[in-house]
Amino acid sequence: VQDHGSHERECILAAVNLILIERTDFVGATRVCLRGRRLEHARGILRAEPGDVLRVGIVDGEVGSGTVVRVADDALELEVALGEAPPEASPLALALALPRPPQLRRVLQSAAALGVKHIALFHSARVEKSFWQSTGLSPQAVREQLLLGLEQARDTRLPRVDLERRFRPFAEDRLAGLSTGPILVAHPDASEPCPHALAGPATLVVGPEGGFVDFELERLAAVGGRMVGLGPRVLRVETAVTALLARLSP
Amino acid sequence: VQDHGSHERECILAAVNLILIERTDFVGATRVCLRGRRLEHARGILRAEPGDVLRVGIVDGEVGSGTVVRVADDALELEVALGEAPPEASPLALALALPRPPQLRRVLQSAAALGVKHIALFHSARVEKSFWQSTGLSPQAVREQLLLGLEQARDTRLPRVDLERRFRPFAEDRLAGLSTGPILVAHPDASEPCPHALAGPATLVVGPEGGFVDFELERLAAVGGRMVGLGPRVLRVETAVTALLARLSP
Numbered sequence: 010v011q012d013h014g015s016h017e018r019e020c021i022l023a024a025v026n027l028i029l030i031e032r033t034d035f036v037g038a039t040r041v042c043l044r045g046r047r048l049e050h051a052r053g054i055l056r057a058e059p060g061d062v063l064r065v066g067i068v069d070g071e072v073g074s075g076t077v078v079r080v081a082d083d084a085l086e087l088e089v090a091l092g093e094a095p096p097e098a099s100p101l102a103l104a105l106a107l108p109r110p111p112q113l114r115r116v117l118q119s120a121a122a123l124g125v126k127h128i129a130l131f132h133s134a135r136v137e138k139s140f141w142q143s144t145g146l147s148p149q150a151v152r153e154q155l156l157l158g159l160e161q162a163r164d165t166r167l168p169r170v171d172l173e174r175r176f177r178p179f180a181e182d183r184l185a186g187l188s189t190g191p192i193l194v195a196h197p198d199a200s201e202p203c204p205h206a207l208a209g210p211a212t213l214v215v216g217p218e219g220g221f222v223d224f225e226l227e228r229l230a231a232v233g234g235r236m237v238g239l240g241p242r243v244l245r246v247e248t249a250v251t252a253l254l255a256r257l258s259p
Numbered sequence: 260v261q262d263h264g265s266h267e268r269e270c271i272l273a274a275v276n277l278i279l280i281e282r283t284d285f286v287g288a289t290r291v292c293l294r295g296r297r298l299e300h301a302r303g304i305l306r307a308e309p310g311d312v313l314r315v316g317i318v319d320g321e322v323g324s325g326t327v328v329r330v331a332d333d334a335l336e337l338e339v340a341l342g343e344a345p346p347e348a349s350p351l352a353l354a355l356a357l358p359r360p361p362q363l364r365r366v367l368q369s370a371a372a373l374g375v376k377h378i379a380l381f382h383s384a385r386v387e388k389s390f391w392q393s394t395g396l397s398p399q400a401v402r403e404q405l406l407l408g409l410e411q412a413r414d415t416r417l418p419r420v421d422l423e424r425r426f427r428p429f430a431e432d433r434l435a436g437l438s439t440g441p442i443l444v445a446h447p448d449a450s451e452p453c454p455h456a457l458a459g460p461a462t463l464v465v466g467p468e469g470g471f472v473d474f475e476l477e478r479l480a481a482v483g484g485r486m487v488g489l490g491p492r493v494l495r496v497e498t499a500v501t502a503l504l505a506r507l508s509p
Contacts (some may be wrong), residue, residue, distance in 0.1 A: 026493045096491040096492050119495075124492060125492070131477070133298040161494070162492040162494065163491070163493055187397065205456045205506070207454040242346050242372060242373070243276045243413055244373070245411060248373070248501050251505070252505035254502070255501070256455070256506060256508075
C-alpha cells in the first residue's frame with residue numbers, strides 16, 4: 010500500500026469497533042470526557058465532530074451509543090445512552106503456558122476477542138524463565154491487550170488473568186477451579202481428537218512450544234486432565250488457541 | 260525479555276519445524292545443497308554441524324531427515340532420507356476478500372499451516388482498491404508466506420492462490436468450482452451458526468472488514484452460498500479465518 014499514513018489510520022480504525030469508557034471518565038450522570046489514547050483516536054482517526062454518534066461501552070458494563078457534544082484539544086465530551094448487554098461470555102477458561110512476549114500480546118487479544126473470561130498463564134519446564142521478566146506481563150500491559158481484544162469484539166467484560174509462576178501448586182491446587190467443566194489438555198500425541206461444540210464450561214490447557222514434560226503430563230492427568238489433539242500439524246500458539254477455542258465453543 | 264538477540268533466534272527457531280527443500284537444491288540423488296535464507300537459518304539459528312540431523316521436506320513432496328555432511332560459508336550440504344507423507348490436506352477451500360497487507364501475510368501463513376490447499380483472494384466493494392497494488396501480492400511474497408506456514412506445520416504441499424480482481428465473474432463462474440462441497444459464507448447477520456465438523460469438502464467465503472454489500476450477498480446466494488455466523492463478536496480477519504476453519508474441520 011502506497012499511502013502508509015492512510016493505511017495506519019485504517020488499521021486502527023478497523024481494530025476499534027467500540028470505544029471503551031472507564032467509570033472514572035464520567036463527569037456527569039450520562040456525560041463522559043475522554044482524554045489520552047481515546048481522545049486521539051476519536052479526533053485523529055474517527056475525525057469525530059459534534060453530533061457524531063459512536064459505539065461505546067463501559068468497562069465491565071453495558072454498551073450503547075455516545076453522541077459527541079464537544080471536541081477540544083484536550084478532551085472530547087460524549088453524551089452516552091447505554092442499556093445493551095455486551096456479547097455473551099465464553100464458558101471456556103484458558104490455562105496457557107506463558108508464551109514469548111509477542112505471542113502473549115496476540116493471544117491475550119484474541120482470547121479476549123473470543124470472549125474468554127478467565128485466563129491463567131502458568132510456568133512449565135519448557136517456558137524460558139526470562140519470559141516472566143517481560144514488561145508485557147505488567148498489569149497495565151496485560152490490561153491494554155485485553156482492552157484491544159474487547160474493543161475489537163465489542164465486548165466490555167475484562168477477563169481475569171492469573172499469573173502462576175510455579176507449575177505444581179497451580180496444577181494441583183488451582184487448575185481444577187478455573188471452570189466447573191472438564192479439563193482438556195491440548196497435546197500433540199493425544200489419540201483423542203479435540204471435541205467439537207461442548208455443551209457447557211470447560212478448561213482448555215495449552216502447553217509451551219516444546220510441549221509438556223512427562224512429570225507435568227502426570228500431574229495434569231492426576232487432576233483429571235484429558236489429553237486431546239489437533240492432528241499432526243504444529244501450530245503457532247495464537248493459531249492453536251483460536252482453533253481450539255473455536256472447536257470447543259457451541 | 261532482556262536478551263533480545265537470543266529472543267530473535269528463538270522466534271525463528273520456533274517457527275521453523277521443517278526445512279523446506281526445492282527440487283533445484285539437489286546436487287545428487289540424495290544430496291542437497293542449501294544457500295541463502297535456509298543456509299543462514301541452519302548455520303546461524305540451528306548452529307548446524309556435520310552429523311546433525313534436521314527435519315526436512317521437499318516442496319510439494321515427501322518429508323524425512325537430512326544429515327549435515329558439510330558446512331561452509333556459502334553452502335550447507337545435507338544427505339537426505341525422505342519417504343514420509345506430509346500431513347493430510349484440509350478438504351476446505353478458502354475464498355477471502357483481499358485483506359489489508361499485514362493481515363494478508365498472517366492469514367496466508369495460518370491458512371497454509373492449517374492445511375488449506377486452495378485459496379482465492381477476491382475483490383469486493385468494501386476492499387480498498389489500493390490493496391491490489393501491495394507488494395505482498397507478488398507471487399514471490401505470497402509464496403514466502405505460504406512456505407512459512409508450511410514449515411511451521413511440517414507440511415510441504417503449497418496451496419494454490421488465485422487472485423480474483425473482479426467480484427462478479429469470480430462469484431458467478433469460479434467460486435462454485437473451488438471445492439466439490441457446499442459454499443458457506445461467513446456473515447455477521449446470519450441466523451444459522453457456522454456448522455461444526457463437516458464430513459467432507461466445503462468452500463468457506465469470508466468477506467471484507469466492512470462486510471459484503473447487498474448485491475454481493477445476492478450473487479453469493481444465487482450460486483448456492485449459505486450464510487453462516489460466528490455470533491455477535493467482530494473478529495480480526497486472521498482470527499475469524501482460523502476459528503471458522505477449525506470449526507468446519509472434522
